[in-house]
Amino acid sequence: YDKAISLKPDYAGAHWNKSLELLALGQFKEGWKSYEWRWKHEDLGSKLPNFSQPQWLGVESLQGQTILLHSEQGLGDTIQFCRYAKLVKAQGARVVMEIPAALVPLLQGLEGVDELVQSRQALPAFDYHCPLLSLPLAFKTELSTIPSPEPYLRSDKAKVNQWRIKLGPKSKPRVGLVWSGSTQHKKDHNRSLRLDELIHYLPNSFDYVCLQKEIRAVDQETLKQSRIQYFGDELKDFADTAALCELMDVVISVDTSVAHLSGALGRPTWVLLPYVPDWRWLLDRE
Structure with a gap:
């Protein structure tokens, strides 16, 4: 290069x-x-939005200023990098965050955010803007300074109780599963599995819950014949998925948004990665 x-x-x-x-x-x-x-x-x-306000990359003081943090790329990217909001808030700024509609219920009350705005809705006045994935540059993030080792998202307690009832009495450890992501992802062939490739590795000593809403045609019959609980359209948004994650003893997921969600909630999360993973997972890690 x-x-x-x-x-x-x-x-x-x-x-x-x-x-x-x-x-x-x-x-x-x-x-x-x-x-x-x-x-x-x-x-x-x-394309970087063509705002008249300047992009903030950590140089100017934000004391008393309003900054717009805006989503880019996928839902998982927003979940992973929204953790920076509280660092921006600590600079003395009023923080507005623009996010996709699917994430609004989940990110309500996110620490450091003064106002959430749904994508493509009218924006309030602001002085600076920054894409979420430029915040690590603004804060000069190194491996030793990656923010939020603690959980930074919270699930809705009422929803957790609703899903606890829906799941019924617990008799075995529960494992949440995600084996495929969006087919629109350019590298989906490197991350998604067929359910019949995974199901033979699932021991009987656990209960399994599907955490993905969309099921591909090739997986539907395998899922129907399996012991995996599937709720489909009952998962109305990411707030429902978060509540369900809270009730899992461990979440096992391919590299998709649910992996980021589970990790942000502080749940034990195992990510199934290709031999050459996306950059965010680094190399030779556990």
């Missing part, structure tokens, strides 16, 4: 791919800088 960049300094693809390598290796200082090239990489289809 360095050779390509030396020949063509504005080669966004080389900068972008270099950033993924650096981040996967835990070399965050340079990785976050190069990650900003995502806005110039035409193949990614990412």
Whole structure:
């Protein structure tokens, strides 16, 4: 990548791919800088919103200012990086966060956020803005300073009680399962499994609960014949999924939004990763 960049300094693809390598290796200082090239990489289809207000990257004082933090990429990315809101709030700012409608019930009351706005709705006045995945650059995040080792999301207690009743009496440890994600994901073939590839590895000494709402046609018959509890449309939003996660002894998931949700809730979470994982999982980790 360095050779390509030396020949063509504005080669966004080389900068972008270099950033993924650096981040996967835990070399965050340079990785976050190069990650900003995502806005110039035409193949990614990412465009930095054309606000008249300046982007904040940690330089200007936010004391007494209002900043808009806005989602980008997938739902899991928003769940993973919304933890930075309380760090922004600690800078003395009023924090407005714009998020997809599917996450509004879940993120109500998120620490550090003064106002939640649903995507594509009218925005209040603000002085600065920052995409969520640029916040690690703004705060110069290193491996040793990744924020929120403690849970930073909370489930709705009333919903937890509703799901406890729905699940019925507990007789075995409960395992929440997610074996496939959205088919719209560009690398879905690297992360999703067929249920019949997984089901033979599920011992009888546990109860299993499906935490994904969408079931692919290829998995429907296998699921129907299995011991896995499935609730489908009863999972109305991520607040329901969060409540169900709270009742699991462990969540086992492929690299999708539920893995981030379960981790953010502080639940024991095992993530099934491909041999070459997404950068955020780093390498040679447990």
